[in-house]
Amino acid sequence: MYTGRLIFSQVMAHLPLHTFRRCVARYRGEHYVKHFRCLDQYYVMAFAQLTYRESLRDIEACLRAHQSKLYHMGLRAPSVARNTLAKANERRDWRIYADFAQALIRVARPLYADEDLGLELDNTVYALDASTIDLCLSIFPWALFRTTKSAVKLHTLLDLRGNIPTFIHITDGKVHDVNALDMLLPEPGAFYIMDRGYVDFRRLFTLNAAGAFFVIRAKSNTKYRRRYSHPVDTAGGVRCDQTVVLTGVRSAVDYPQPLRRIKYHDTQTGKTFDFLTNNFSVKAQTVADLYRYRWQVELFFKWIKQHLRIKSFFGTTENAVKSQIWIAISVYVLVAIIKKRHDIKADLYTILQVLSLTLFEKTSIEQVLNLRDRTSEDHGNPKQLDLFDNLTGH
Incomplete structure (x- = not known):
C-alpha cells in the first residue's frame, strides 16, 4: 500500500x-x-x-x-x-559499487529468464562487444589511448533476455576487444555472439572446449577448406551451409576441429555475411538470426551513453x-x-x-x-458531476 x-x-x-x-x-x-x-x-x-x-x-x-x-x-x-x-x-x-552492481545483476537476470527471443532456442544467448568513451588527455592522463587523446573502454557481455549486462570490464582505450575473452568464464550450452574483432581461434577453441557455442562473423582473409555442403532453403537469405576446416598456418593449429560456415545475404541492406560457429545442430537461419540479435548490445551502449551520465564525469x-x-x-x-x-x-x-x-x-x-489513459477512468467516476447533464436539466 x-x-x-x-x-x-x-x-x-x-x-x-x-x-x-x-x-x-x-x-x-x-x-x-x-x-x-x-x-x-x-x-x-x-x-x-x-x-x-x-x-x-x-x-x-x-x-x-x-x-x-x-x-x-x-x-x-x-x-x-x-x-x-x-x-x-x-x-x-x-x-x-562494482560488486553491488553485480549483485543487482544477479537479482535482475532471473526476472527476465523467461523472456521470448523469438527463436526456437532455449539456450542462454550472450552478445559480447566493447565501446569506447573518449576523454580529454590533459584531464585524464591515466587513460592514455592515443598520443592526442584519452579514453576508457567498456567490455560488456549482454544477456539478450532482458538486455542485462552480466559482465563488464573497464580498461583504458588501448586494450584490444579480444582480450575480454580471457576474462570470461564460459557457460556450457550458452551462445556467445561476437563481431569480427573477436576472431582469435585459440580463444574460440577455449570456448568450444568448455562446451559453449559461438557465432562470429568471419574475416575476409580467413582460410579454410570445405568438407561438406548441406542443403539450404535460399528463400530466407541463407546461401550456403558448409562444414569446413581451417587451413591457415596458425589457425589450423589454434582450432584443429571442424567449423560450420554459413553464408547469408541480407536483402534489406544488400550485404552478405560469412558466419562461423561450432554448433552443427541449430538451423542455418537461426544462426543468422542470432547474429542479428547482436545489435542489442550496440543499442545498449547507445542507450546508456545517451540516457545515463557516463560522458560527463564528476x-x-x-x-x-x-x-x-x-x-x-x-x-x-x-x-x-x-x-x-x-x-x-x-x-x-x-x-x-x-x-x-x-x-x-x-x-x-x-x-x-504505469502510463494508463486515466481519462476513461475519470468518466467512470459516479461522484463526478457532469456539467452538460446539469445544463440540459435546466
Whole structure:
C-alpha cells in the first residue's frame, strides 16, 4: 500500500541494502567516515543519473533547492557539498559499487529468464562487444589511448533476455576487444555472439572446449577448406551451409576441429555475411538470426551513453570514473528490476524520462510509471458531476 514516500525513496527501496553494507565492509569504505556514508554517496550519484545532472555544482545546487526533502530521500547528511562528493568519488573504492552492481545483476537476470527471443532456442544467448568513451588527455592522463587523446573502454557481455549486462570490464582505450575473452568464464550450452574483432581461434577453441557455442562473423582473409555442403532453403537469405576446416598456418593449429560456415545475404541492406560457429545442430537461419540479435548490445551502449551520465564525469581520477560508470550500470539494472517487479509496459527510456521529472513527488510509483489513459477512468467516476447533464436539466 502507498505510504506517502517520495518517488526517489520508492525507487531506492528496491535496493538490497544488506548486500550494499557487505560490499562497503568488504573494502572498508567507511573507515574513518563520520558523516557522508557510502550509501549517501550512492544515493546522490543515483539521483544525478536519474535527473541528468551535468556537474558537481549542478548536483549541489539542485539538492540545496530541495534540502528539506533530503531526509525523506534517505540521506543522513543534512546537506551535500560538491567538495564532499568529489572527495568521496576520489577516495571510496570503486569496487564497492562494482560488486553491488553485480549483485543487482544477479537479482535482475532471473526476472527476465523467461523472456521470448523469438527463436526456437532455449539456450542462454550472450552478445559480447566493447565501446569506447573518449576523454580529454590533459584531464585524464591515466587513460592514455592515443598520443592526442584519452579514453576508457567498456567490455560488456549482454544477456539478450532482458538486455542485462552480466559482465563488464573497464580498461583504458588501448586494450584490444579480444582480450575480454580471457576474462570470461564460459557457460556450457550458452551462445556467445561476437563481431569480427573477436576472431582469435585459440580463444574460440577455449570456448568450444568448455562446451559453449559461438557465432562470429568471419574475416575476409580467413582460410579454410570445405568438407561438406548441406542443403539450404535460399528463400530466407541463407546461401550456403558448409562444414569446413581451417587451413591457415596458425589457425589450423589454434582450432584443429571442424567449423560450420554459413553464408547469408541480407536483402534489406544488400550485404552478405560469412558466419562461423561450432554448433552443427541449430538451423542455418537461426544462426543468422542470432547474429542479428547482436545489435542489442550496440543499442545498449547507445542507450546508456545517451540516457545515463557516463560522458560527463564528476571526477577526474580513475577511481572516480570507475565509480560513476558502475553506479550508472547499477541504476540501469535497478530500473530494469522495477520495470519487471511492477509489470510496467513502458520501455526503459520512457521510465527514466518520467522518473527524472517526478523524483520529489509524493505519489505511488505504480501510478506514475504505469502510463494508463486515466481519462476513461475519470468518466467512470459516479461522484463526478457532469456539467452538460446539469445544463440540459435546466
